[in-house]
Amino acid sequence: MLGKLLNQFFLFLIAREILILLGIVILATCTPLAWEQGYLIRKHWDIIPTGHDLEEMEDLVDALGGVFVAAGVFLESREALRNLPLFQKEETDSLQLYMNDISHHNGMGILLVGLFMEIGTAIMKIPERLINTDGTEKYVFSVCLVLSIAGLYIVFDFVKDFIISYVVKPAKVNAH
Numbered sequence: 416m417l418g419k420l421l422n423q424f425f426l427f428l429i430a431r432e433i434l435i436l437l438g439i440v441i442l443a444t445c446t447p448l449a450w451e452q453g454y455l456i457r458k459h460w461d462i463i464p465t466g467h468d469l470e471e472m473e474d475l476v477d478a479l480g481g482v483f484v485a486a487g488v489f490l491e492s493r494e495a496l497r498n499l500p501l502f503q504k505e506e507t508d509s510l511q512l513y514m515n516d517i518s519h520h521n522g523m524g525i526l527l528v529g530l531f532m533e534i535g536t537a538i539m540k541i542p543e544r545l546i547n548t549d550g551t552e553k554y555v556f557s558v559c560l561v562l563s564i565a566g567l568y569i570v571f572d573f574v575k576d577f578i579i580s581y582v583v584k585p586a587k588v589n590a591h
Contacts, residue, residue, distance in 0.1 A: 425496045431514060431577055434490070438574035441486055442567060448479050449563040456556050463549055472552070473536045476559045480532030483566045487526025490573065493518035514580060521573035528566040535559040 427433065455464075455472050464472065494515035535555050539548055548555070 429493045429496050429518075431580065434493070434518070435574055435577050437486070437489075438570050438577070441482060441570050442574070445479055445482055445563070445567060445570075448475060449560065449567060451475060452479070452556070452560050452563055456553060456560055460553050464552055469539065469552060472556050473539055476532050476536045476556065476563075479563050479566070480529040480536070480559075483525045483529025483532065485529075486570070487522045487524070487529060490518045490522030491526060493522070510580065510584075514577065517573065517576045517580075521569050521576075524569045525566055525573075528562045528569065532559050532562050532566075535562075 452472070452475050455468070455475070459468060459472075497511065497515065535558060538546075538555055539552060541548065543549070
């Protein structure tokens with residue numbers, strides 16, 4: 416009983432429609448954050464940001480990076496959630512295999528982007544007595560902005576591929 420209930424819950428969470436909705440929500444919420452990130456970089460390009468401004472940029476990049484990491488791990492886990500040992504089900508449907516493949520690759524990309532963004536903010540938090548980062552903030556946060564845009568593109572590509580899967584039948588998918 417509980418196993419069946421869990422099975423239905425996990426299948427609901429990783430359904431095509433829910434993952435499309437998740438991608439759209441990420442795009443709708445993270446695009447303005449990336450825009451704000453660009454604004455803060457432009458604002459502080461010619462001056463060293465104050466402690467408050469630097470903290471604001473770090474928090475913004477950490478938030479975006481955290482969303483990308485969480486979404487990446489979730490998308491990457493789609494196949495694992497469909498094939499939990501509890502359910503004893505080997506995936507054979509070519510559409511599901513195709514969506515697992517899309518989820519895995521895009522999830523890995525989003526995860527890596529988020530991790531590198533978080534590395535950028537970690538660099539900025541290193542005490543100045545160890546590494547003086549004054550004046551380098553704009554470069555580190557510019558790289559993080561490029562990563563943010565790349566992450567948004569990956570999410571967009573994921574949503575596009577999942578929407579297209581309603582129309583285009585997947586070709587033979589190579590199983591892992």
